[in-house]
Amino acid sequence: MACVVARHDLRTPAVLVLETLVVAACYYAGGRLGLLLEVTAAGAVVSPVWPPTGVAVAFLLTLGPRCWAGIALGALFVLMHLTSLRLASVGVLVGNTAAPVCGYFLLRKAGFRTDISRLRDCVSLVFLGAFGAMLISSTIGAALLVGTGDLPTRNVWGVWLAWWVGDAMGVLLITPVLLLLPRVRVPTHMGRWKEAVGLVVLAGCLVPLATFSPASTLFVIYPLLILAALRFELPGSMLCALFSSVLATIAAGDRVGPFQYQSDVEAMLNLQAFNGAMALTSLLLSAVITEQHNTRRSVERACQELVEVLEHLTAGEAASRPPWDEDGPPRGED
Structure with missing residues (x-):
């Protein structure tokens, strides 16, 4: 009996590590896809639909808040692909991780169902998971770009708006598809x-x-x-x-x-x-x-x-x- 309990205890961290790596890989893959769809706004290159936010919210609603480490790891991989890591990258990393996690807790507080079979589920996803929670990542990201001098002050609102809408569109377009695909018959x-x-x-x-x-x-x-x-x-x-x-x-x-x-x-x-x-x-x-x-x-x-x-x-x-x-x-x- 002791051997069975020991194996179960050893298997749980292994499953958690595997889930973290899978979430990180999917987040990074979504980021690479999002970078293929770039447009220029206010002198900055942005993605009008940022799939990683939708991937992150879908995993959080499916696996729970324990997958936040995979989201952070995937966001780190995307940042490393885009640019060299600096002190400001830590803030962007925190914002990209905190926004989906806050969206998850807001949706759970509102009684969100992953089958999205009620009108209140869609309204919650739109206003809490997308438009509300994604204010965190866009605000932190735009503020850090201005603070480091990478973004002129005159362009901050255009970049902030593009960042916010891109993250929100990722939740609105990607999260429902990922949540419903396993249920398609x-x-x-x-x-x-x-x-x-x-x-x-x-x-x-x-x-x-x-x-x-x-x-x-x-x-x-x-x-x-x-x-x-x-x-x-x-x-x-x-x-x-x-x-x-x-x-x-x-x-x-x-x-x-x-x-x-x-x-x-x-x-x-x-x-x-x-x-x-x-x-x-x-x-x-x-x-x-x-x-x-x-x-x-x-x-x-x-x-x-x-x-x-x-x-x-x-x-x-x-x-x-x-x-x-x-x-x-x-x-x-x-």
Whole structure:
């Protein structure tokens, strides 16, 4: 028995170390992907969608606060890839770690569910996990850049806004996808497969046309999001939103499509407005549809249970009824 307990005690730190390394690797991979989608704002190169924040919040909601060390380690790897470590890097590291952790505690305080099946879950993710908590990382990061002289004071608000919105978009676009992907089930009916293929083909044709066409046609993506939400709820709409955000970011970075004749600031503002409106539309609309479907299923189950109870009661009354109730009194008693 002592040997079994000892093995369990030794295995727990090993699992914790493995989880930390996995979280750090995923955070770093998200950072490398985010660096591929760079745009210029206020003289600084920023990422309009910063995936590591979404990865960090998703891991925190799945594994709990014990994975904060993996987030810090992953943020350290990203900083080492970007620049040489200095004293100011410690502050950036603290801010990038503290923001997702604070977002996690705010979401838990609000009773957030990882299945994101209620409207209140989406509202909490938007205003607590994204817009609220990410103020920490953007404020600390911009203040340190100004304090070290790397950022002129006149550009601080533009960089702060781009930093904050980029971190928030990472939570809004990446966290729901990571939380819902393990719950996605392969369609069993051929009709659902046809719908899924049709949605993929439609998104593959419509989104590139809207994001790379010189005409301002980004608005045509919203009916696609509505269709995806109606037929596939949150997983379908968020995947379409993520795909649209990636292509729109590439178009803004290359100054093509609707961003062709815009300045750096105009392209950044339009891109962030598009990403934010698209993420909010997908989250809130899908949450309302999911709540309606869950309510309908609950009503159907309640009706089915009521029918079963009535059938049992009817069968019990029929079994306890005397035989002459239907055929009249027994013979010899007329």
